[in-house]
Amino acid sequence: MAGTVEGDHIDVVGMWVTADGHIRQELLPDGRYDEARGGRRSAYTGRYTVTGSHLDYVDDTGFTATGDIRDGVLHHEHLVLRREQESS
Numbered sequence: 871m872a873g874t875v876e877g878d879h880i881d882v883v884g885m886w887v888t889a890d891g892h893i894r895q896e897l898l899p900d901g902r903y904d905e906a907r908g909g910r911r912s913a914y915t916g917r918y919t920v921t922g923s924h925l926d927y928v929d930d931t932g933f934t935a936t937g938d939i940r941d942g943v944l945h946h947e948h949l950v951l952r953r954e955q956e957s958s
Contacts, residue, residue, distance in 0.1 A: 879920045886944045886951035895944075895951060903927065 886895045895905045897918060905914040916929040925937040925946070937946035944951040 880923045880939050882918075882920055882925065882939065882944070885954040886946075887954050888949060888951055893949060893951065894954075895946065 882897045883899045884897060886897065887893070893905065893907055895903060897903050901917050901919065903914075903916060903918050904912050907913040914929055916927055916931075916933075918925050918927045923939040925939075925944075927935040927937065927946075929935070935947050937944055939945075942953065944953075
């Protein structure tokens with residue numbers, strides 16, 4: 871599922887997951903994110919901003935990272951995450 875465009879920004883809110891399910895990154899509507907790694911919940915938390923299809927992350931420790939949505943896929947540094955589909 872590709873993100874929807876709100877104004878000039880792609881809607882990225884939701885859960886994004888690697889193919890193996892090891893990394894789960896939840897992008898919250900308030901501009902915060904919570905990333906789980908394996909069994910470690912909230913391994914990384916911080917804030918993000920969206921400009922077009924580009925994301926800038928700032929971890930609560932001050933670490934920064936970037937990501938881009940291409941064809942509905944989140945490319946976050948070396949990770950490839952897909953939006954988790956909501957079960958009906």
